[in-house]
Amino acid sequence: MPSPPSQPIWLLRLGDQLDPQAPELTTADPSRTAVWMAEARGEAEHVPSHRARIALFISAMRHLRDTLRDRGWTVQYWTLDDPDARAELADRLEADLRAGQPDELRVSQPGDHRVLTAVQRACEQTGVRCTVEDDPHFIDSVSDFQAWARGRKSLRLEHYYRALRKRTGILMTDGEPAGGQWNFDADNREAFGRHGPGPVPAPAAFPPDPTTRTVLTTVEQHFPDHPGALEAFDWPVTPHDAEQALDDFIEHRLPRFGRYQDAMWLGQPHLFHSRIAAALNLKLLDPRTVIARAEAAWQDGHAPLASVEGFIRQILGWREYVRGIYHARMPAYAEQNALAAHAELPGFYWSGETRMVCLKETVTQTLTYGYAHHIQRLMVTGLYALLLGVRPQAVHEWYLSVYVDAVEWVELPNTLGMSQFADGGLLASKPYAATGQYIARMSNYCAHCPYNPKVRTGDDACPFTTLYWDFLLRNETRLRPIPRMKMQLRNLERLQEEERTAIRMAAERLGASRGEGILR
Numbered sequence: 001m002p003s004p005p006s007q008p009i010w011l012l013r014l015g016d017q018l019d020p021q022a023p024e025l026t027t028a029d030p031s032r033t034a035v036w037m038a039e040a041r042g043e044a045e046h047v048p049s050h051r052a053r054i055a056l057f058i059s060a061m062r063h064l065r066d067t068l069r070d071r072g073w074t075v076q077y078w079t080l081d082d083p084d085a086r087a088e089l090a091d092r093l094e095a096d097l098r099a100g101q102p103d104e105l106r107v108s109q110p111g112d113h114r115v116l117t118a119v120q121r122a123c124e125q126t127g128v129r130c131t132v133e134d135d136p137h138f139i140d141s142v143s144d145f146q147a148w149a150r151g152r153k154s155l156r157l158e159h160y161y162r163a164l165r166k167r168t169g170i171l172m173t174d175g176e177p178a179g180g181q182w183n184f185d186a187d188n189r190e191a192f193g194r195h196g197p198g199p200v201p202a203p204a205a206f207p208p209d210p211t212t213r214t215v216l217t218t219v220e221q222h223f224p225d226h227p228g229a230l231e232a233f234d235w236p237v238t239p240h241d242a243e244q245a246l247d248d249f250i251e252h253r254l255p256r257f258g259r260y261q262d263a264m265w266l267g268q269p270h271l272f273h274s275r276i277a278a279a280l281n282l283k284l285l286d287p288r289t290v291i292a293r294a295e296a297a298w299q300d301g302h303a304p305l306a307s308v309e310g311f312i313r314q315i316l317g318w319r320e321y322v323r324g325i326y327h328a329r330m331p332a333y334a335e336q337n338a339l340a341a342h343a344e345l346p347g348f349y350w351s352g353e354t355r356m357v358c359l360k361e362t363v364t365q366t367l368t369y370g371y372a373h374h375i376q377r378l379m380v381t382g383l384y385a386l387l388l389g390v391r392p393q394a395v396h397e398w399y400l401s402v403y404v405d406a407v408e409w410v411e412l413p414n415t416l417g418m419s420q421f422a423d424g425g426l427l428a429s430k431p432y433a434a435t436g437q438y439i440a441r442m443s444n445y446c447a448h449c450p451y452n453p454k455v456r457t458g459d460d461a462c463p464f465t466t467l468y469w470d471f472l473l474r475n476e477t478r479l480r481p482i483p484r485m486k487m488q489l490r491n492l493e494r495l496q497e498e499e500r501t502a503i504r505m506a507a508e509r510l511g512a513s514r515g516e517g518i519l520r
């Protein structure tokens with residue numbers, strides 16, 4: 001067993017803290033500071049992680065380890081194969097802290113509350129001082145978000161995003177939003193029409209290098225029963241690759257990103273999306289660089305403002321905002337279930353075996369690549385779970401398992417808040433509830449499906465449409481106080497009792513939750 005580092009300060013780098021240029025590293029003195037890293041199977045098993053997700057994290061970790069060692073750092077690194085590896089990260093850490101007795105363990109704010117608690121406990125048990133610092137990767141700090149949120153009744157993205165635009169000057173001209181508008185939704189979010197997207201430039205691929213190939217074999221050996229394929233693995237695993245992925249997106253897909261942000265098409269898993277979420281979340285890419293490159297593409301006339309604003313809104317807006325919500329509201333946030341949803345997650349979420357084409361396509365693609373774009377996550381897999389009334393914690397576990405970009409700080413608010421309305425409207429001003437006709441409008445899935453999105457009961461009824469009406473029926477009282485639900489509830493009032501009964505019975509056959517509860 002290697003002896004623990006002799007330096008008095010240990011810098012813990014987690015699997016999603018992999019920027020070799022991070023200020024924590026560039027400002028530290030390697031003669032007094034050692035880096036401590038560990039691959040821990042518990043991190044892949046606390047939810048049944050997609051094998052591509054495990055491989056991506058471990059490969060990127062090993063690349064950082066090698067870069068730092070080349071630079072002369074002492075890196076204490078535990079691999080999965082090490083005979084002294086421990087299943088739990090905190091157990092390995094605690095044993096090393098006890099043996100090495102450094103003066104201090106430093107860590108940037110972990111993106112998972114569970115990990116933070118475990119690391120703090122390991123320090124307490126061994127009497128080592130633990131210093132948790134805000135993660136400088138993010139544009140906003142946890143405390144600045146909390147200052148913004150203090151005293152507000154609702155925490156709407158739009159208000160936060162505008163405040164950040166003003167503070168940073170991003171997409172601002174003389175104190176006003178570029179182009180005179182904060183929001184270009186009216187120009188964005190088109191469907192493709194009957195002829196589809198036309199040629200879509202394939203995103204840059206990063207075939208596995210020797211380090212990644214070794215990791216893929218290790219993952220196959222250690223996690224044979226985990227979901228997800230490894231054959232298509234081509235994710236960027238270093239900052240250099242991640243920059244190339246960004247260049248490729250800015251050059252080839254950003255100009256059409258906004259316009260087709262919400263569109264879906266069979267056989268087109270990426271369309272005009274960037275595919276950079278994992279690189280951002282592992283900190284291989286800096287959000288400031290991403291935003292600056294997108295803004296420059298508009299200034300150079302390469303991409304329209306509507307597209308660039310739509311893209312920057314995701315990174316400067318949503319990404320920073322959900323992180324703020326997560327750190328402000330955890331750990332209670334994870335337990336919420338405002339719609340009292342108790343159904344189990346259908347088995348086809350793990351296999352893709354369903355006749356519903358939209359779900360089959362999204363789940364199969366997810367299992368193949370560890371990727372689905374936002375509208376597939378929100379308005380296909382997320383929508384179905386919402387309408388069925390699946391227990392939000394089961395939905396959360398699925399999303400945390402199956403996407404390569406999944407880290408709890410970003411996944412949980414998107415799932416529990418935006419997608420499942422389990423926080424009772426803290427994050428979204430209304431549930432994202434829709435019939436199959438939304439999917440029919442935004443994709444060609446329904447044209448290839450045995451179900452009819454216009455029909456709510458009967459043999460060819462689209463399950464989304466049946467469940468949408470049942471969702472309104474069973475949640476009517478809870479949804480009444482929400483101003484933006486008025487129109488949908490007015491339509492519900494037109495349903496005759498006979499139709500209501502038929503919907504309820506059809507929804508029960510689909511396994512819908514009949515949970516009782518109050519909107520918090």
Ligand code: FAD
Binds near residue numbers: 372378405419
């Ligand atoms: P693009 O569509 O190209 O968007 C650009 C970037 O903006 C993304 O890379 C991402 O960094 C950021 N972004 C976009 N939307 C969001 C959002 N809603 N919240 C935060 N950042 C956003 N994103 C994750 O990074 N990890 C997750 O685990 C995750 N889980 C999600 C679960 C659900 C139920 C939903 C509805 C969304 C989730 N998202 C998550 C947000 C979003 O779907 C993904 O960031 C996006 O699909 C990743 O693909 P992309 O890189 O091609 O993104």
Ligand code: SF4
Binds near residue numbers: 440451464
């Ligand atoms: Fe999905 Fe319904 Fe459309 Fe089939 S008809 S693809 S189930 S929305």
